[in-house]
Amino acid sequence: MKKNPAKVAVIAAATAALSLILVSCGGGSGALVIASDLPKQGGSADQSASTNNAIKLLLKQMNNMAGTYEIEFREYDNSTAAKGSWDDAQCAKNAQEHVAAKDEVAVMGTYNSGCAKIIVPILNQDPDGPMIMVSNANTNPGLTKAWEPGEPDKYYPTGARNYWRVVTTDDNQGSAAAQFAKSLGVKKVYVLNDRQTYGQGVAQAFTTAAKALGLTILSDGPAGEGWDDKAPNYEALFTKIAALKPDMVYVGGIFDLNGGQLVKDKVKYLGDNNKVKFMMPDGFTGYPDFLALPEAAGAYLSFTGLSIDQFPTGGAAEKFQADYLAEYGVAPTSSFSVYGAAAAQAILDAISRSDGTRKGVYEAMKTTVIPADKSVVGTELKFDANGDILSKDITILIVKDGKETFQDKITIK
Amino acid sequence: MAKRPISNVTLSNRKWALGYTIAGALLFLIYQFLLPWNGLPDGIYRGVYQWMPPAAVNESLVYVIMALGLNIVVGYAGLLDLGYVAFWAIGGYCAGWFMSEFFYFLNIHFFGSVGLDRPGIHINFWMVLIIGGFVCALFGVLIGAPTLRLKSDYLALVTLGFGEIIPQVFFNGENFFGFNISNGTKGIVIVDPIPVGVKNLGPFDFGWKLLIFILLAAVMVFISLRLRRGRLGRAWLAIREDELAASMMGVPLMRTKLASYAVGAFAGGLGGVAFATHVNGVYAERFNFAISIFLLAMVVLGGMGNVWGVILGAFVLSWVNGTGLVAFGKTFNSQFGTNIDFASFTFLLFGLVLILMMLFRREGFLPESRLKLVLNEDELDTASEAKKAKK
Numbered sequence: 001m002k003k004n005p006a007k008v009a010v011i012a013a014a015t016a017a018l019s020l021i022l023v024s025c026g027g028g029s030g031a032l033v034i035a036s037d038l039p040k041q042g043g044s045a046d047q048s049a050s051t052n053n054a055i056k057l058l059l060k061q062m063n064n065m066a067g068t069y070e071i072e073f074r075e076y077d078n079s080t081a082a083k084g085s086w087d088d089a090q091c092a093k094n095a096q097e098h099v100a101a102k103d104e105v106a107v108m109g110t111y112n113s114g115c116a117k118i119i120v121p122i123l124n125q126d127p128d129g130p131m132i133m134v135s136n137a138n139t140n141p142g143l144t145k146a147w148e149p150g151e152p153d154k155y156y157p158t159g160a161r162n163y164w165r166v167v168t169t170d171d172n173q174g175s176a177a178a179q180f181a182k183s184l185g186v187k188k189v190y191v192l193n194d195r196q197t198y199g200q201g202v203a204q205a206f207t208t209a210a211k212a213l214g215l216t217i218l219s220d221g222p223a224g225e226g227w228d229d230k231a232p233n234y235e236a237l238f239t240k241i242a243a244l245k246p247d248m249v250y251v252g253g254i255f256d257l258n259g260g261q262l263v264k265d266k267v268k269y270l271g272d273n274n275k276v277k278f279m280m281p282d283g284f285t286g287y288p289d290f291l292a293l294p295e296a297a298g299a300y301l302s303f304t305g306l307s308i309d310q311f312p313t314g315g316a317a318e319k320f321q322a323d324y325l326a327e328y329g330v331a332p333t334s335s336f337s338v339y340g341a342a343a344a345q346a347i348l349d350a351i352s353r354s355d356g357t358r359k360g361v362y363e364a365m366k367t368t369v370i371p372a373d374k375s376v377v378g379t380e381l382k383f384d385a386n387g388d389i390l391s392k393d394i395t396i397l398i399v400k401d402g403k404e405t406f407q408d409k410i411t412i413k
Numbered sequence: 414m415a416k417r418p419i420s421n422v423t424l425s426n427r428k429w430a431l432g433y434t435i436a437g438a439l440l441f442l443i444y445q446f447l448l449p450w451n452g453l454p455d456g457i458y459r460g461v462y463q464w465m466p467p468a469a470v471n472e473s474l475v476y477v478i479m480a481l482g483l484n485i486v487v488g489y490a491g492l493l494d495l496g497y498v499a500f501w502a503i504g505g506y507c508a509g510w511f512m513s514e515f516f517y518f519l520n521i522h523f524f525g526s527v528g529l530d531r532p533g534i535h536i537n538f539w540m541v542l543i544i545g546g547f548v549c550a551l552f553g554v555l556i557g558a559p560t561l562r563l564k565s566d567y568l569a570l571v572t573l574g575f576g577e578i579i580p581q582v583f584f585n586g587e588n589f590f591g592f593n594i595s596n597g598t599k600g601i602v603i604v605d606p607i608p609v610g611v612k613n614l615g616p617f618d619f620g621w622k623l624l625i626f627i628l629l630a631a632v633m634v635f636i637s638l639r640l641r642r643g644r645l646g647r648a649w650l651a652i653r654e655d656e657l658a659a660s661m662m663g664v665p666l667m668r669t670k671l672a673s674y675a676v677g678a679f680a681g682g683l684g685g686v687a688f689a690t691h692v693n694g695v696y697a698e699r700f701n702f703a704i705s706i707f708l709l710a711m712v713v714l715g716g717m718g719n720v721w722g723v724i725l726g727a728f729v730l731s732w733v734n735g736t737g738l739v740a741f742g743k744t745f746n747s748q749f750g751t752n753i754d755f756a757s758f759t760f761l762l763f764g765l766v767l768i769l770m771m772l773f774r775r776e777g778f779l780p781e782s783r784l785k786l787v788l789n790e791d792e793l794d795t796a797s798e799a800k801k802a803k804k
Contacts, residue, residue, distance in 0.1 A: 040754070040756060040757075041756055041757055041759075045757070077739060077756055080734050080735055080759070081734060081756065081757075081759030081760050081763075082703055082704065082707045082734045082759075083698075083699070083701070083703060083704070084703065085698065087699070087735075088692045088694065088696045088698075088699055089468075089472045089688070089691065089692055089699075089735065090735060091692070092468055092472075092691060092692040092693065093466060093468035093469055093472065093735065093736075095616075096466060096467065096468040096616070096617070096619070097462055097466055097468070099617070100462050100466070101462065114598075114599070114600060114602075114696055114698070117600075117602045117694065118602070118692055118693060118694055121603065121616070121693065122616045122693075125615060125616055125617070127617070140599075142599075148596075148599070149514065149517035149532070150514045150517060150532075150603075154514065154602070154603045155602075155603070195584075195585060195587075195597065195598070196597070196598045197597065197598045197599045200587075200597070221588075226585075
């Protein structure tokens with residue numbers, strides 16, 4: 001019989017794999033590791049790189065120490081090139097690796113709420129744990145509070161709540177936007193959403209809150225009408241809306257989903273943003289392309305947490321901005337990056353008061369408080385029993401001269 | 414015709430089973446017993462987790478199952494399918510529907526792996542596998558039927574359409590004529606664990622899950638190899654090589670093509686259910702066109718029509734995509750003190766590999782002998798003509 005090429009290939013592959021394994025033998029240094037779990041490829045790549053940089057800077061400033069423990073930082077990527085965004089299989093794999101890496105005590109992440117819903121239950125069932133995860137960007141309410149059937153308990157099979165986040169949830173953003181709309185004197189609102197988890201969540205929260213405040217919602221459905229991100233234009237949509245004569249159009253969604261065309265057509269068919277007000281959530285913040293549109297002028301944006309220019313001055317927050325600029329030569333991409341450092345701050349505080357085990361860090365995290373003058377975002381980092389942050393600040397911005405300019409700050413009680 | 418012993422059921426055709434079992438058992442032993450063993454040197458433990466973590470092996474096996482299914486449609490029957498991800502989606506949502514609390518207003522239990530008090534539909538994993546497989550096979554036939562009269566590019570376009578439509582239905586499925594069939598982009602999260610008689614497999618039982626996935630892949634290998642040898646398989650090959658000639662020789666085109674769609678889709682169902690248990694959820698965002706192309710690349714790169722080639726292709730590509738390049742980047746950066754983001758070069762690498770393969774080895778890593786002949790027909794012809802001329 002002639003030699004089977006399959007066998008040769010298999011043996012070659014096995015040998016190669018083995019030699020790689022042996023080459024990569026690296027010894028542990030005894031330090032505790034905190035990991036970040038972010039999408040480093042695709043549209044969020046810059047944001048994630050900036051977040052990792054912010055955390056590295058924070059660690060450098062603390063001399064890589066938390067209390068008496070030496071700290072190392074490890075980056076995980078939860079996206080793949082084949083998908084071009086966060087990848088569910090990658091999230092599952094990372095979760096397993098966090099648990100398997102014996103020196104890891106905590107995870108900073110994730111950026112996408114969907115990914116968190118895969119990782120949190122696995123970290124929750126860690127036999128040495130639970131292992132904690134603190135997110136800088138998940139805004140889906142279901143992760144921490146009753147939202148859809150079975151939420152949030154289904155993410156915590158052992159009952160231990162091992163998840164925290166330093167930004168507030170979509171429902172708060174929606175209701176803050178509704179309060180702001182009322183303060184503008186708006187009576188009738190048409191609500192649009194991008195048909196995605198985030199956009200629908202915000203639009204639904206806005207609709208509910210606006211109704212409770214006595215505003216008239218002209219659109220049908222709990223989250224308003226969905227826009228088709230593949231449509232060439234929105235003439236039909238806005239002609240229909242124009243007939244209803246709204247005072248405001250609220251858009252729950254992200255700019256990536258053909259938001260540019262949507263904004264242009266809104267102004268084209270409904271008039272400028274002074275005549276018919278226009279408002280979006282933080283899915284539209286931080287996009288230079290959006291701000292460059294002449295049609296964006298006068299549009300209102302809301303943002304969970306504080307925008308960078310609204311961080312309180314004089315304390316750690318201002319210093320951190322200056323240090324970041326000095327270290328990397330550019331400002332952080334958006335405040336989500338700085339919130340990443342804030343999440344790491346909370347984790348490091350918990351580690352410093354723990355016995356260095358995952359369980360110890362989990363227990364310590366429950367009582368973590370970072371006072372406002374020490375926090376890199378300038379507001380107190382204190383959490384409720386669900387793991388949600390207590391300071392529920394929502395910033396309202398207005399687009400003026402191609403810039404996001406501060407308009408108002410709303411604090412949800 | 415004289416009755417001869419059926420030649421394709423000889424021992425040598427079953428020899429693969431032995432090799433496969435040994436390889437599978439070895440993988441299982443390594444990941445189930447060796448890896449958690451306390452005496453294992455720390456370096457090897459880290460090495461394995463960096464270069465070949467258990468979850469990556471399991472994910473690769475899911476890709477193997479899918480690629481084997483696609484191989485039946487593309488590799489055997491020669492019907493270019495650019496929308497295979499649709500079957501993955503349907504299989505995945507079968508798991509989402511029948512193995513979770515998604516239909517929270519119902520309370521149906523059938524040998525499920527969770528307590529009877531839990532709302533939703535909870536059917537046993539093994540049955541859901543079969544359900545998923547057959548639902549997909551049904552959709553395979555439904556999708557296949559209108560495309561029967563089309564060939565090559567036109568067929569590819571229609572399959573592309575289906576591959577876009579079905580995931581879009583799930584994507585927007587939160588309000589499907591008033592019903593929520595998919596929970597939209599929020600996905601269906603937390604799928605029931607796999608019951609194996611004595612216990613339910615938790616998130617850290619990858620060894621056992623690995624064994625199950627190896628078993629499922631083995632089923633697909635068996636189906637592929639046996640069908641190929643049989644009447645149906647030979648009819649597929651005949652269609653692949655010359656549809657007109659095949660129909661003239663009495664191959665029923667419609668039945669044969671539909672069979673290939675059905676069998677191929679069946680694998681998509683198995684893989685979809687397996688993948689849902691692997692990630693513990695179903696997300697609509699996964700099912701995009703890029704994944705169809707990725708699967709097709711596995712088949713083409715590995716060797717269209719050759720089961721072992723396809724397995725190799727699936728392993729290599731999914732490994733590079735998920736683990737390999739990142740692990741290589743880490744090692745390279747720490748070795749040379751650089752800070753290069755290797756993962757961002759994945760597409761460049763894929764593109765380069767595809768171009769090189771098409772230039773130098775069109776038939777794939779482990780080509781099917783028959784296909785190799787077909788692809789090199791011209792060269793062989795010119796060679797033999799040259800020979801003749803010499804004479």
